[in-house]
Amino acid sequence: MLTIVQSDDFKTEIQTPFCKTKSSIQLKGFPTFYEDGEYVMPINLWMNHLVNVKRAKNINSNVRAISRYWRFLKSHELSWKDFPTIKSNKPTYIFRNQDLLASVKAGELNSSTAAVYMNHIIKFYEWAYYERLINFSKENKPFEVEFVSIKTTGMLAHINRNYVVRSSDLRIRVPKRTPEQSLNPLTEDEVKLYSRALKEQSIEFQIHQLLQLMCGLRIEEACTFPAKLVKRCDPNKYHIQVSIGPHNGVLTKFGSVRTIEIPTLLMNKMHRYLISERRLKREAKADEPIAELLITNRGKPYTTNAIQRHFSLTRNYIHNELNTHFQHRTHDLRATYGTFRLASLLDEKVGLSPFDAMSLIMGWMGHKDEKTTWRYLNFINRSKASIRAVCFLDQVMESVINEHEDLS
Template identity: 90%
Template sequence: MLTIVQSDDFETEIQTPFCGTKSSIQLKGFPTFYENGEYVTAINLWMNHLINVKRAKNINSNVRAISRYWRFLESHKLSWKDFPTIKSNKPTYLFRNQDLLAAVKAGELSNSTASIYINHVIKFYEWAYYEGLIQFSKENKPFEVEFVSVKTTGMLAHINRNYVVRSSDLRIKVPRRTPEQSLNPLTEDEVKLYSRALKKQSIEFQIHQLLQLMCGLRIEEACTFPVSLVKRCNSDTYHVQISIGPHNGVNTKFGSVRTIEVPTVLMNKMHRYLISERRQYRECKGDKPIAELLITNRGKPYTPNAIQRHFNLTRSHIRNELNVHFQHRTHDLRATYGTFRLASLLDENIGLSPFDAMSLIMGWMGHKDEKTTWRYLNFINRNKASIRAVCFLDQVMDSVVNEYEDP
């Protein structure tokens, strides 16, 4: 069984080349992998490399990819170092075909996510070979290296029409989609359906999903939403504006700081949870106070992986028990907020111009490029029949927000 523990920062000694002097340096902690209680050296050296050598700001996708690959190896009793002669029997190809592509076909992963995961696995093997942790031969190798010609689309395309990049035959192609097609917000009926299914889940998962759906937070931003921002609000105000970023513990994309709007009813729901016996009991399981609002039954802050597992179970419930085709990811809740909230701002009764409405949404959602926000306006213009210019989310999610359940 694979277990991942976040290690603390640590200090280590280094020796200066060509002289006998020693010094110590402070290194950052990283996600540490254990398999059946044993330290997984190869993965942990890779994680240390990403954090303390490459200085990567965010390795969540690396962790998800490698942990998914390692669990696949574990379940199929495969070794990460052994590669049979027949390509289809190699663990990397089995992982690509039987796990990633199967998940894409079932709607559990997008093509782009599967492509990112397999690329992380490829990078891991390339690094392990460079560091001498694994040896490749003509017969014993995880993949075939290929060189792919890519068409140039920049300003100098008329001079150099193509350029060649190194790739592998493990790569997963991502179908080209228009910017508007990449958005997959929930429809009104789907929001109502999801709200009913959400009421049967734990209070922690409810709050996380509502932060995404009603505030436009990314999955990790909602996981790291801090206790310090939670307060009791008067019902006179409709929304509360708060600042989020690294300064108060929220892991925003690129470490940026932005102001978001939180509905008063959701803020009060979070406050009730904060002072509840349920949360206090969970916090007591840890050895120190937890800055994050949402705590698991093991006394740890929620992680994106844990949220994904809960979401998959909820999606399966909707598909199997309710017999409804529900083809969404957690990130689609954020897209749902963007489309419905922008539609509400463009309502004739409010009187905002498209430019002002776009500026507000861009700030609340933390878009660095205004082209990202324009996708929402284009999506609304193309789907006017399904996006009504009312704050629909506040209406349909009211029952979830105001009910305090501890299933």
């Protein structure tokens, strides 16, 4: 069984070349892998390389890719460094064809996600070879290197029409999509379905998902939403506006500061949670004060990995208990907010021009490029399904938020 534990920051001694003295450096903790209680050396060395050498800001997809690959190897009794001569018998190709591509075909995984996972596995093997953890030969190698010609686009395309990049025959092709097709907001029926499933989840996960669905927050922003911003509000007010960014601990994209809108119904739900016995018990387990609102039962702030696990369980609940196919990511909740909220601003009763409505959405969602926001308008214009304003989201939210919820 593969388990992952987030290690604490640590110090290590280093020997300076041509010098007898030793010094110590502070290194960041990283996701540490154990298999049946045994330390998984190659993965953990790679994790340390990504965090403390490459200084990667986010390795969530790396963790998901390598853990999926390692579990696949275990279930099929394959070795990570033994590669038979026949390509179809190599573990990397078996993983690509029988796991990733099969999941894409079944609708359980996006082709872009599968491509990212496969690329991480390729990078892992390239790193392992460089560090001499594995030896490659003409017969014993995980993939074939290829050189792919890419057509140049842009101002100088007439001078240099193509450029060549190094790739491998393991790469997974991703169908080209228009910017509008890349949006995958929930339909009205899917929002209702998800709200039913959300009622069965923990209060912390409910709040996180509602921050994405009702406020358009990214997954990291909802995880790091600070407790000090939570307050009890006049229920007669519709929305309140708060500023988020590095100044109050919210991990916004590009470290930008922006103002978001929060429905008072959701803010009051967060306030009840803030002062609840449940949160106080969890906070008491922490070694130091926690600034974030949402706390795990171990006394730690929620991470994106934890939210992804909860979301996967919720998706399985929809499939198994509600007997419905539900192929969405947590980020699609943010897209749902953008489309429904923009549709509400464009309603004739509101009277806003498309330019003014776009400006508001761009500010609330923290889009750096207005082209990103225009995708939502194009999606609404091209969508055959009617989007009946944001009041629909309010109705769904009221079904999830219960004034008499148990927070003990």
